[in-house]
Amino acid sequence: MSVEAKPDTKAPRRRHTTPPPGSEGTLMRRTGDWARRGPLLPALVFMIIVTQLPFVVTIVVSFMDWNAYYPDERGFAGIDNFRRVITDANTRHAIWVTILLTAGVVLISLVFGLLIALLLDRKFRGRGVVRTMMITPFLVVPVAAALLWKHALYNPTYGLFNGVLKWLFGDNAPQPDWISNQPLWSIIFALVWQWTPFMMLILLAGLQSRPLDVIEAAGIDGANQWEIFRYMTLPHLRQYLELSALLGSIYVVQNFDAVFTITSGGLGTANLPYTIYQTFYTAHDYGRASAAGVIVVIGTIAIATFALRSVSTLFREETGR
Numbered sequence: 166m167s168v169e170a171k172p173d174t175k176a177p178r179r180r181h182t183t184p185p186p187g188s189e190g191t192l193m194r195r196t197g198d199w200a201r202r203g204p205l206l207p208a209l210v211f212m213i214i215v216t217q218l219p220f221v222v223t224i225v226v227s228f229m230d231w232n233a234y235y236p237d238e239r240g241f242a243g244i245d246n247f248r249r250v251i252t253d254a255n256t257r258h259a260i261w262v263t264i265l266l267t268a269g270v271v272l273i274s275l276v277f278g279l280l281i282a283l284l285l286d287r288k289f290r291g292r293g294v295v296r297t298m299m300i301t302p303f304l305v306v307p308v309a310a311a312l313l314w315k316h317a318l319y320n321p322t323y324g325l326f327n328g329v330l331k332w333l334f335g336d337n338a339p340q341p342d343w344i345s346n347q348p349l350w351s352i353i354f355a356l357v358w359q360w361t362p363f364m365m366l367i368l369l370a371g372l373q374s375r376p377l378d379v380i381e382a383a384g385i386d387g388a389n390q391w392e393i394f395r396y397m398t399l400p401h402l403r404q405y406l407e408l409s410a411l412l413g414s415i416y417v418v419q420n421f422d423a424v425f426t427i428t429s430g431g432l433g434t435a436n437l438p439y440t441i442y443q444t445f446y447t448a449h450d451y452g453r454a455s456a457a458g459v460i461v462v463i464g465t466i467a468i469a470t471f472a473l474r475s476v477s478t479l480f481r482e483e484t485g486r
Contacts, residue, residue, distance in 0.1 A: 220462065227456040233449035246456035256457065258433070259440040263418060265349065266436055270356040271413045275406060277357065278364025283394075285365070286372045296369075303362035311426035314355040319343040319427075348432035352423050360417065364409045371405030372398070415468050419461070437461055 230242035250256050285296055302310070318325045321342040330338040344351045375398065383393055421438040428434045430443065437457065445454035 223455045223458055226451055227459050229452045231451040233451070242452055246452045247460070249453055250457045250460060255435075256437075256440060259435050259437045262349070262434060263436040263438075266353060266356075266420070266424075267414055267417045269350075269353045270360060270417045271410050273353070273357045274360040274364045274413060275409060277361045278409065279368050279402075279406075281361065281365045282368040282372055285369055299365060300362045302359050303366075305359065307359070307420075307422035308426055310359050311355055311423045314351070314358070315344070315427045319351055344427060345432070348428050348434045352427050352434055355423050355427060356417060356420065360413055364413065367409045367412075368402060368405055371402045375401055411468055411471050415465055418465060418468070 227246055228242060228244070229239065230245070231239050281299060285292065285299065305313075316324070321327055321340055324343070326343060327338075327340045330340065380393055380397060383397060388396075419438055420436070421442065424430055424434055424436055424439045425442070430439045435443070438461065441454050441457045441461070444450050444457065448454075
């Protein structure tokens, strides 16, 4: 007698698989993402039109031989404009002036900003009012600040500096023409007055993020104020100093207002932005001016890259505490 095999009555197990990319769940998720991002699209398109399209046009023009005085000679120039910018003696001098101006303003502003931040970090009556007053120079319109220094302070006839000298030493006091005698330093000090509050704000934020318990323990162990500043406060402020220097360099390297207002680029004070202005509006050499502008943007992007790295590192350290 043969035995028939019993059929397998167990139901097969169902396997849970993720829905394919074109399934309803994925479609709904993507629809939700676009619904959240949709309101931002007009602003994004506006920013691209305002910021990126002019820069693209500038890049295109930088490769063209385009001078308004010679309209019939317009054409493709290749890298000749960049070569002319780099080899031109006036442009090289403008680059050197830009480096000196940026380094002088940033370094002096950092020193003054650190000293003021150390003073404002202490507790005293009216500290909030003093902090607000110290920020005021940074809020002044750059052209107005340059006019203030040129006429109210530097003027050899009625300026404040010569008035103070006459008040201290009498009618025989020297009355120098500050802008004519020290043109580059005149611009540097005007910019230092305006950018010191910016450095002070960043460094003051760094001072207020110090671990106070560690500093108090160091004081109990016998460390004096100079040792605490040198071995604890200054290392803690290193990244804040780097961030201040990088951000300040990004803005100062593009400065045009002070040079144009105080000296009009004369007496050897024409920096690269002012030289670009002269090349574009006076010489009407649009190709060479655009090439110089592209070089400035590339240098600014390089500085901004280091600034962003410093900011990200600073945020990671602050988050990890």
